[in-house]
Amino acid sequence: MEAYSEKVMEHFRNPRNVGEIENPDGIGHVGNPLCGDIMELYIKVEDNTIVDAKFKTFGCGAAIATSSMVTELVKGKSIDEALAISNKAVAEALGGLPPIKMHCSVLAEQALKSAIEDYIEKEKKTLT
Amino acid sequence: MNIIFLDYASTTPTDPEVVKVMLPYFTERFGNPSSIYSLGQEARAAIEGTRGKIAVALGAKSKEIIFTSGGTEGNNFAIKGVAYANEHKGNHIITSSVEHHAVIEPCKFLEKKGFDLTYLPVDKDGLVNPDDVRKAITKKTILISIMHANNEVGTIEPIKEIGRIAREHNVYFHTDSVQSFGHIPVDVNDLNVDLLSVSAHKLYGPKGIGALYIRKGTKVIPFMHGGDQERKRRASTENVPGIIGFGKAVEIASTYMNEEAKMLTTLRDKLVKGIFAKIDHIRLNGHPTQRLPNNVNFAFEFVEGESMLLSLDMEGIAASTGSACSSSSLEPSHVLLALGLPHEIAHGSLRFTFGRYTKNEDIDYVLEVLPKIVEKLRSMSPLYKKKNKVTNFSSKSAKEN
Numbered sequence: 247m248e249a250y251s252e253k254v255m256e257h258f259r260n261p262r263n264v265g266e267i268e269n270p271d272g273i274g275h276v277g278n279p280l281c282g283d284i285m286e287l288y289i290k291v292e293d294n295t296i297v298d299a300k301f302k303t304f305g306c307g308a309a310i311a312t313s314s315m316v317t318e319l320v321k322g323k324s325i326d327e328a329l330a331i332s333n334k335a336v337a338e339a340l341g342g343l344p345p346i347k348m349h350c351s352v353l354a355e356q357a358l359k360s361a362i363e364d365y366i367e368k369e370k371k372t373l374t
Numbered sequence: 375m376n377i378i379f380l381d382y383a384s385t386t387p388t389d390p391e392v393v394k395v396m397l398p399y400f401t402e403r404f405g406n407p408s409s410i411y412s413l414g415q416e417a418r419a420a421i422e423g424t425r426g427k428i429a430v431a432l433g434a435k436s437k438e439i440i441f442t443s444g445g446t447e448g449n450n451f452a453i454k455g456v457a458y459a460n461e462h463k464g465n466h467i468i469t470s471s472v473e474h475h476a477v478i479e480p481c482k483f484l485e486k487k488g489f490d491l492t493y494l495p496v497d498k499d500g501l502v503n504p505d506d507v508r509k510a511i512t513k514k515t516i517l518i519s520i521m522h523a524n525n526e527v528g529t530i531e532p533i534k535e536i537g538r539i540a541r542e543h544n545v546y547f548h549t550d551s552v553q554s555f556g557h558i559p560v561d562v563n564d565l566n567v568d569l570l571s572v573s574a575h576k577l578y579g580p581k582g583i584g585a586l587y588i589r590k591g592t593k594v595i596p597f598m599h600g601g602d603q604e605r606k607r608r609a610s611t612e613n614v615p616g617i618i619g620f621g622k623a624v625e626i627a628s629t630y631m632n633e634e635a636k637m638l639t640t641l642r643d644k645l646v647k648g649i650f651a652k653i654d655h656i657r658l659n660g661h662p663t664q665r666l667p668n669n670v671n672f673a674f675e676f677v678e679g680e681s682m683l684l685s686l687d688m689e690g691i692a693a694s695t696g697s698a699c700s701s702s703s704l705e706p707s708h709v710l711l712a713l714g715l716p717h718e719i720a721h722g723s724l725r726f727t728f729g730r731y732t733k734n735e736d737i738d739y740v741l742e743v744l745p746k747i748v749e750k751l752r753s754m755s756p757l758y759k760k761k762n763k764v765t766n767f768s769s770k771s772a773k774e775n
Contacts, residue, residue: 250684255684258681258684259688261754264753264754266759275756279716279717279718279721279757280717280718281717282678282697282706282717282718282721283678284755284756284757285756286756302754302755302756302759303754303755303756304676304677304678304754304755304756304757304758305678305681306678306679306680306681306697307680307681307684309678309681310681310754
């Protein structure tokens, strides 16, 4: 396998934002144990801005690094800005991923989208 | 940082004594063994002497040893060679579901070419049942190929018994002995095999050289066509330095095998015991006792193998995993799945394989850092949290399994 970039290894060694948020405004849960990657992403939203994000991940080095990076990228972003974060942006921020690990960045994007969708759903419910 | 190498099943460092005997064959004694002048004939004599040594180590005759480029070639040679030389008799081949890719892939290739393959299951410890072999044999069976010792989980298969069954039914029997040769006794007559593949770099010899034992009278088509080398069965100018090195490696292995196996078994059992004592939610993969002296393979629940490997690497330990994430297929190890492990647990496997230079302190070091690594990764794992909330999954039952 192709080696990981320094940035990936750095995020793997010192993952940012590990853990859960109590009473989160949105939770994203993606992946399944069969394929070896599961991500849970928690967001806290204030005035349409993501003020905090945390994650828990079962997976390889790339899965952990992309989870860490996506939580970093999303903090301080508006919901619309966050929705625009693509898997490529996550991979690029990590200095690239080996081709067979690109699916980890896809998973990170999906985890984020799923957390935001959960937030939007909850918002709708509180409004109605 | 010193690297603690615990991946001897993948490869071994070449013994300095081996390198020493190889060197003159690159520079001074570089002759082609097919050349008639003395420089060539010296090289010829040297490789024939080595062939004799390897034959003795395997309990075979010199003429039954063909040098190959390694284990993968030996397995391809044996399987495709027997299949195509005997297709007039039948097209059925029996193998197991835990073979190395170098056996499985040639079998799949033959399947595409019209051969009929049976992949026998194994039990939870990785053992093939000889009765299953007997039942699978048909009038069309021309070859049985079952590995001697498993490269991932270390389980030693009942080769002698399977060989007896093969012989009763007049079916050729091949075993992939890459992981066992030089580490546990391997004798072609004791094991009742007709073909057996070995590789030098798994026993402190150089990479790129191996041998295939072919019992006299076995019908096999040549692996490569060209010159008359290797009794016309494997054309190509001989890898003289490699062969010489292989011979020395076998000589050293034969001398120290028993002593080494004892030492490795002690280290193995120490690591197994230590891991069970320090980490819960785990299972030992492979047979508890009928396994290679140097193999330890565990599945750690709720964590993924590659992230454990990377973490171990950061602590200076080189090991291996059956997780999908370290392969290009994204499928976990077929061996672990064949043992009945669920996918998510197969993803969390780690293999430590020891060797000649492994020290007692290395095991202590693994036992010091591994529990911390597993704990850190579990603290990040969404599976671990859920598991703890729902039930306390019994690690006791995992141990008993």
